[in-house]
Amino acid sequence: MSEKIKMVEAPPGIEGQGFFATSLDNVVGLARKNSIWPLPFATSCCGIEFMATMASHYDLARFGSERLSFTPRQADLLMVMGTIAKKMGPILRQVYEQMAEPKWVIAVGACASSGGIFDTYSVLQGIDRIIPVDVYVPGCPPRPEQIIDGVMRIQDLIGKESVRRRNSEEYLKLKEEYLIK
Numbered sequence: 001m002s003e004k005i006k007m008v009e010a011p012p013g014i015e016g017q018g019f020f021a022t023s024l025d026n027v028v029g030l031a032r033k034n035s036i037w038p039l040p041f042a043t044s045c046c047g048i049e050f051m052a053t054m055a056s057h058y059d060l061a062r063f064g065s066e067r068l069s070f071t072p073r074q075a076d077l078l079m080v081m082g083t084i085a086k087k088m089g090p091i092l093r094q095v096y097e098q099m100a101e102p103k104w105v106i107a108v109g110a111c112a113s114s115g116g117i118f119d120t121y122s123v124l125q126g127i128d129r130i131i132p133v134d135v136y137v138p139g140c141p142p143r144p145e146q147i148i149d150g151v152m153r154i155q156d157l158i159g160k161e162s163v164r165r166r167n168s169e170e171y172l173k174l175k176e177e178y179l180i181k
């Protein structure tokens with residue numbers, strides 16, 4: 001095998017001749033974090049940076065995320081990039097609700113995170129006013145390296161998440177706070 005090909009490391013576990021034992025959480029986390037299917041919800045300039053992130057130079061496929069999904073039901077990472085007008089809020093929320101669990105959200109750039117420079121009546125001052133956000137990527141626009149860093153932070157979260165978290169009281173309470181079904 002070429003030395004340039006890097007394999008993911010095995011999760012912590014107990015190894016012996018002919019066997020390897022680890023926890024289910026570790027195995028599921030390893031599989032999930034290396035096969036994220038993103039849904040790019042791009043409305044403006046930050047979306048162009050995302051296009052560069054997907055292209056050959058930065059190549060998000062290296063992280064197992066080359067399969068973009070434009071249907072919410074076949075995606076597990078919602079990437080919101082760009083200015084979100086208040087009129088668009090219900091649509092974004094509907095897209096989020098249509099995604100199956102487990103799902104994660106990145107707010108890419110200042111606009112998605114806080115409204116950015118558009119401190120005005122028509123712009124949502126951060127998508128976390130309507131849906132829960134896991135990772136915020138700063139910048140106006142963020143460089144592709146920053147977007148990749150955001151995806152890697154999501155990978156860290158996914159790798160450590162218990163398979164039971166989505167049924168936990170804490171998570172159900174979070175959904176309740178956002179009035180999400």
Ligand code: SF4
Pocket residue numbers: 044045046047081082083109110111112116117139140141142
């Ligand atoms: S954060 Fe800056 S670059 Fe990104 S959508 Fe807003 S204005 Fe455009």
